[in-house]
Amino acid sequence: MSERKVRMSWALLIVGLVIASLNLRPALAGVSPVLDEIMGDLGLSAAGGGAITTVMVICLGVLGPLAPLLARRFGLDRTLMAGLLILAAGVVLRSAGSVPALYVGAAVSGTAIGIMNVAMPGVVKQHFPSRIGLFTSVYVSGLVLGAAAMSGLAVPLERATGYGWREVTAMAAIPAVLAAVLWLPQALRRPVARSVAPRPFRVLLRSRVTWFVTSYMGLQSLTFYIMLAWVPTIFQDAGLPADQAGYMLGLTHLAQVAATLTVPVLAGRARSQVPHVTVATLLTIAGYVGLLLAPAAAPWLWMVILGLGQGAAIALALLIITLRAPDPTSVTALSAVAQSVGYTLAALGPLLIGVLYQSSGGWTLPLLVGLGVCVLQLPAGYLAGRPMPPVEEEKAGPVGQRMDETPARHL
Template sequence: MSSIRPLNATPATGAAADSSRLASLLWLVAFLLAAFNLRAPIIALGPMMRSLMDGLSISANVASLLTTIPILCFACISPLAPWLAARLGMDRSIGLALLTLALGVALRGVDSLSWVLLGTMLMGAGIACGNVYMPSFIKRNWPDRVGRMMGFYTVTMGVGATLAAATSVPLMQMTSSWQTPMWLWAAVATLALLVWLFGLWKMPTPAAAVPPRASLGGMLKSPLAWALTLFMGCQSTSFYTMQAWLSQVVTSEGATAAEAGVMLSVINLVTIPASFVVPMLATRLRSQSLLALIITLLIAAGTLGVMLSPLHGQLLWAVLLGVGQGASVSLAFTCMLLRSREVHHSALLSSMSQSIGYLLAATGPVLFGWLHELSGHWQWSMTLLIVLLVVQGVAGLICGRPRFVELHD
């Protein structure tokens, strides 16, 4: 394990205290820069997808791979992340994840479909590992500030995603190239990597860590771990499905494209404060079950609003969806830490819940669209989301109970 001094460690005096504060500040900056890159490169491509399709002369089906591959990487690569961290150490593994991410985003800016696809896979692999490591990094470095740091983590990811969505088209228009935003985010990821490497250089870690005997197979035997996995999977499915299909649902019922765009913007905007407040609230509660149920009911209310009244109350439905979805993902990440005793247990729990959860999320938009084509309307598709929210609510009641996953190292 790293020799990084935790922020809650007993303070030293004099020069030692100054050095400790500088080290803590350095790792805080490195941590936030890393988090800033864990959503933005994915979101940046969406607003300029049409220009990319024209530039690479590809169909919509091929272009859809560029949004599906990262989610599939989350599902496939996450189980490998704890294994890598056990051998390289968590800090070096995060550095490797940032290197892979920066390289992948850079390749996504190459004017070649083959390189773009390779870059998308590398980017997805880097983000997948980062998603697993960062909650465990919080548990190790700030064990008495889990709620606050988890709030900073989720907010920083949300701010990065919001900036990516807002700046992609203006940057593309300014330079007449869809590649420019990709190069920019590659540079931002490289900056995060350099700051992280500087931290490793200033605070060196052991060459390798002893792999714990606890394994992902042991986690798969835990009912509590499965409850958290279902909570994570259902909320991810709801979020990604709404991001992909909400505009088409409301415009097909008579809303304008501008109104649909406002709804999506409001959803993503209000996720930011919700994702900041909920981790701090969750860590102050002995049980998070009621909180999980309330959050799920907010999403259900917004979903039912879109289903039953897509042309009226759009702002209210967007706020309910945004608050619920922002709160649910931050609660899921927080429970990964609250339900585990050890740092490597939280990494295993994070790996399991994210790999299976994002696999569900990848199938959600596809099944949603298939049900629409089969029925000719949106009622079946929206009903699917309601069913998933029932599962999420039950899973939240279970994983919110004050217990720990029991693994034997």
């Protein structure tokens, strides 16, 4: 292959990765800015409205483990493209305008996102083994940019086009189809042969490291999805107009980009990720406290602080998953365990907060519960981010790979 073709192939791979990553959150982030409209149109309660996100995140967690099975049969690249096409179908179905279609479409969309979430760390390990920190940064930044775009533009798109929530939320199918087309050259290639037999899940489940990583993944996801589902409503109840409330959610996603662009590169070079995890959690706590005590006093400040903390947290969780396994197959398996259990835990957040809000009549109790989850993130992050002692490394095998050796080899 000529040098020019190699460069074009490399560029297409990177563009495809970026566009695919942009599709990992819009289907989720596009619900909350128009949630009041959806609830009013379809006659849903606050708990029913929160259940839209809950259904998606449950499927994201419970059905995410399909990804290793699909990757083993069809390859990671084809699995990723299939996830994009399923996502487009689910988003369109969710926008059909009936309650059954809303929840079934949410389930299909959540399943697709779960498959792609699990596959992505393996895709990075497969295509960019010497630049894991950099390309983890690239795809996690794409993830939060996609969320920022949909959450910030949903209400302005309604006003500019005259469309309702059905048409605006259905627009998330367009970038999914585009990404599938761009990823087609990767999917048409023969799947990469495995150099080692896949490790059974029971080996992963016996490793303490798996559960440390899973706990951190779940708790940081729980605090994230609480905010994703309810931030616009919190600000509207504090007196902000609907469009400004949507902008607040978009702002926190934009602030996440600053963290996701830098934290994986820096943390991937470090022997221990504990300092990075600690700072990320403290920033998240500060954002929750601001929303609890004075949401309308400095909304931009709270959202920037919260975004920096949550952006760093998700980037660190995904980076640790990728660094802890030796090859794409093992990364995908560890990713499946951590994300399936983690996101299933996270799915309880929006529904629980909706129930607490409805029963208490305000945001004090729900935000105190969310703050308590943030505090639990600190010990979970410490256990997930610390280097393992030598004896633990020998017992844990590939999943317990030394974190001070991996960055030197991959970055």
